[in-house]
Amino acid sequence: MWKWLHPYAKGEATYRLLGLWQPWLSGLALIFVTVGLVWGLFYAPPDYQQGDSYRIIFIHVPSAMFSMGAYTGMAIAALIALVWQIRTAEWAIAAIAPVGATLTFVALFTGAVWGKPMWGTWWEWDARLTSQLILLFLYIGVLALYYAFNDARTGAKAAAILALVGVINVPIIHFSVYWWNSLHQGATITKFEKPSMPPEMLIPLLISIAGFLFLTAALITQRLRNEILKQELHRPWAMEKLGVEANDGV
Amino acid sequence: MNKASSWQLLSAVMRRDLAVALRRRSDVINPLLFVVIVVTLFPLAVGPGPDVLGRIATGVIWVAALLSSLLGSERLFRDDFLDGNLEQLVLSPAPLPFLALGKIVVHWLLSGLPLVILAPVCALLLKLPFEAWGTLMLTLLVGTPMLSAMTAVGAALTVSLGRGGALLSLLLLPLFIPLLIFAAAAVESTLVGTSAYGQVLLLAGLMLLTLTLAPLAVAAAIRVSVN
Numbered sequence: 001m002w003k004w005l006h007p008y009a010k011g012e013a014t015y016r017l018l019g020l021w022q023p024w025l026s027g028l029a030l031i032f033v034t035v036g037l038v039w040g041l042f043y044a045p046p047d048y049q050q051g052d053s054y055r056i057i058f059i060h061v062p063s064a065m066f067s068m069g070a071y072t073g074m075a076i077a078a079l080i081a082l083v084w085q086i087r088t089a090e091w092a093i094a095a096i097a098p099v100g101a102t103l104t105f106v107a108l109f110t111g112a113v114w115g116k117p118m119w120g121t122w123w124e125w126d127a128r129l130t131s132q133l134i135l136l137f138l139y140i141g142v143l144a145l146y147y148a149f150n151d152a153r154t155g156a157k158a159a160a161i162l163a164l165v166g167v168i169n170v171p172i173i174h175f176s177v178y179w180w181n182s183l184h185q186g187a188t189i190t191k192f193e194k195p196s197m198p199p200e201m202l203i204p205l206l207i208s209i210a211g212f213l214f215l216t217a218a219l220i221t222q223r224l225r226n227e228i229l230k231q232e233l234h235r236p237w238a239m240e241k242l243g244v245e246a247n248d249g250v
Numbered sequence: 251m252n253k254a255s256s257w258q259l260l261s262a263v264m265r266r267d268l269a270v271a272l273r274r275r276s277d278v279i280n281p282l283l284f285v286v287i288v289v290t291l292f293p294l295a296v297g298p299g300p301d302v303l304g305r306i307a308t309g310v311i312w313v314a315a316l317l318s319s320l321l322g323s324e325r326l327f328r329d330d331f332l333d334g335n336l337e338q339l340v341l342s343p344a345p346l347p348f349l350a351l352g353k354i355v356v357h358w359l360l361s362g363l364p365l366v367i368l369a370p371v372c373a374l375l376l377k378l379p380f381e382a383w384g385t386l387m388l389t390l391l392v393g394t395p396m397l398s399a400m401t402a403v404g405a406a407l408t409v410s411l412g413r414g415g416a417l418l419s420l421l422l423l424p425l426f427i428p429l430l431i432f433a434a435a436a437v438e439s440t441l442v443g444t445s446a447y448g449q450v451l452l453l454a455g456l457m458l459l460t461l462t463l464a465p466l467a468v469a470a471a472i473r474v475s476v477n
Binding site: 082134137138140141144145148149154157158161162164165166168169172173175176177179 | 427431432463467
């Protein structure tokens with residue numbers, strides 16, 4: 001497996017591979033997000049209790065899911081960066097963190113907008129809202145540390161350590177905040193039980209979740225490609241790449 | 251030259267840290283004064299009535315403790331980084347996490363332990379009901395080692411940055427949240443007359459987990475910062 005994986009530690013190979021994935025991910029993201037959101041926002045039946053305002057779930061739930069998923073991905077990249085000293089993994093941290101932070105912010109914002117008609121308040125010190133807010137702080141911390149150093153390599157390694165410290169703390173924070181207070185409604189989708197949602201609502205939600213997954217992957221891929229190009233600018237392949245693309249543009 | 255064992259090196263590092271700190275006492279005392287001053291400000295801001303003060307006392311004392319741990323964090327590695335001692339630690343034959351644990355323990359002796367002793371004074375100023383004093387001190391006793399360990403991780407990460415103060419608070423304060431929640435919950439349950447053992451034991455468990463893992467993170471961070 002190592003023989004197969006190792007070439008991708010090199011910037012150029014990863015850049016090429018991600019370039020192959022990129023159009024597929026973007027296309028799938030476009031299709032799934034459009035279908036999921038149009039179906040969810042216009043055609044799914046209104047909720048018997050919450051009326052039309054429940055429709056924000058089609059944005060809120062996927063972004064909240066992948067805000068945490070992106071953190072896990074970032075922590076895995078951090079582990080790879082620290083253990084095997086692979087530079088591409090260091091850049092992946094910088095590529096994932098802003099995407100994850102944005103998803104976290106979207107989840108918080110849509111949560112606040114949803115909370116206003118449902119709970120009658122923009123912000124409630126509820127467990128999930130609070131741990132999501134803390135997740136946002138953790139993302140900002142990793143980003144701030146990443147860019148705080150003059151030497152980019154030191155910054156990346158420091159951020160990797162912080163991301164790992166954070167990932168050990170995330171369950172503890174999550175659990176402690178839960179224990180502290182909970183008012184949020186229970187999980188809508190559970191794996192083993194019958195979902196508490198009729199299929200007309202569930203299917204667009206699942207499509208939307210898949211769409212956000214592809215969207216997140218596509219954004220991270222693009223950001224990682226840019227980061228690789230930026231870091232390897234002094235290498236012949238990157239110069240050639242940019243030269244060719246510049247000529248195409250003119 | 252005879253080879254020193256890891257334990258000898260550990261005790262040398264700890265004795266040196268203690269000696270340095272005791273010769274520059276203001277570095278040790280100022281964060282403690284900070285706590286007392288913050289505690290003094292609250293009654294002036296929200297009024298001296300015992301109903302309000304007693305309710306917020308635990309929170310105020312704990313938040314002041316968290317902030318003061320940030321103030322004292324520079325003392326951990328900054329001077330060692332500047333005069334090259336940190337590099338000596340990295341090069342020493344003893345495992346770096348082991349020495350890092352020693353530095354954490356000394357830091358706790360000089361910042362955490364005095365806070366535990368100072369807690370009754372703060373509790374008195376904030377009119378915390380007397381029956382909760384013991385729990386407050388207990389939470390500080392098991393909570394502050396965790397505080398020292400986490401602070402050491404942050405300090406080691408930012409030691410090579412000239413001014414890491416604001417960044418350090420951004421990195422560390424979110425990680426202190428579980429500590430704050432359980433400590434406040436423990437005192438609260440004493441105040442309503444139930445047992446606080448559950449929360450205190452949880453805190454103790456978290457403290458052991460942190461003291462086990464934090465030295466590894468500190469060592470990794472020192473290696474990154476020194477290079």
